[in-house]
Amino acid sequence: MSDLDVVSLRKEYPTRGEPLVVLQQADLALNAGENLAIIGPSGSGKSTLLYCLGALESPTSGGVALDGQNPFELAEPQLADFRNRKIGFIFQDHHLLPQLSVLENVLVPTLAGGAASNEAVERAKYLIDGVGLTSRISHRPAELSGGERQRVAVARSLIHQPRLLLADEPTGNLDRTNAETIGRLLLDLQSQENAMLIAVTHSMELAEMFAARRSLDDGRLT
Numbered sequence: 001m002s003d004l005d006v007v008s009l010r011k012e013y014p015t016r017g018e019p020l021v022v023l024q025q026a027d028l029a030l031n032a033g034e035n036l037a038i039i040g041p042s043g044s045g046k047s048t049l050l051y052c053l054g055a056l057e058s059p060t061s062g063g064v065a066l067d068g069q070n071p072f073e074l075a076e077p078q079l080a081d082f083r084n085r086k087i088g089f090i091f092q093d094h095h096l097l098p099q100l101s102v103l104e105n106v107l108v109p110t111l112a113g114g115a116a117s118n119e120a121v122e123r124a125k126y127l128i129d130g131v132g133l134t135s136r137i138s139h140r141p142a143e144l145s146g147g148e149r150q151r152v153a154v155a156r157s158l159i160h161q162p163r164l165l166l167a168d169e170p171t172g173n174l175d176r177t178n179a180e181t182i183g184r185l186l187l188d189l190q191s192q193e194n195a196m197l198i199a200v201t202h203s204m205e206l207a208e209m210f211a212a213r214r215s216l217d218d219g220r221l222t
């Protein structure tokens with residue numbers, strides 16, 4: 001058994017006619033400290049796969065086990081807690097809250113139980129330093145460049161020391177130089193934190209920075 005096991009994952013979306021099969025028999029296994037890029041053209045099901053891995057979407061059939069736990073067996077709010085503590089998400093368009101500072105944005109995932117603890121604030125500052133934004137800690141997203149915003153999103157994704165980092169086109173909106181910087185940063189932090197990282201992308205440049213690559217074709221991981 002690996003730290004992450006995905007077995008025969010199938011995802012269909014209902015339509016007025018035949019259901020649309022987006023994933024079929026997708027299998028993968030990953031261990032702590034490993035990273036994987038999944039490449040596929042637009043519409044091939046990359047985001048759907050990532051959402052199933054992140055327990056944001058339930059698969060039609062098949063299973064996901066993270067540290068031996070199948071999240072789809074959990075009821076809310078245990079599922080929300082599992083997602084919050086075990087999984088870090090990075091999206092193409094950062095999803096930062098415009099009215100909050102860099103520090104506050106990084107702390108958002110810790111606020112479910114009320115005010116951020118001193119420990120969380122220390123960890124947020126450590127991560128903001130790690131992504132090179134200490135001098136911007138009080139800035140709002142609108143006062144940052146696109147690459148800087150994505151660095152904040154990377155720091156935020158790591159706040160709970162997640163076991164699994166999921167990145168959906170993390171460099172999709174960035175120019176080549178910034179894309180390379182974010183790719184490198186993600187991989188460095190993932191290795192430092194001994195997390196698993198799965199990124200879906202159509203960028204070969206990004207995929208080539210990863211230790212392993214798979215393609216998503218016709219709903220199958222090859």
Ligand SMILES: Nc1ncnc2c1ncn2[C@@H]1O[C@H](COP(=O)(O)OP(=O)(O)OP(=O)(O)O)[C@@H](O)[C@H]1O
Pocket residue numbers: 013014020022040041042043044045046047048049202
């Ligand atoms: N909620 C939904 N209901 C019905 N069909 C959906 C739904 N979500 C996605 N799809 C369809 O599933 C297919 C895969 O979508 P998905 O977003 O996973 O692809 P993708 O590889 O991430 O694409 P892109 O690179 O363009 O973001 C597409 O044909 C899409 O139209």
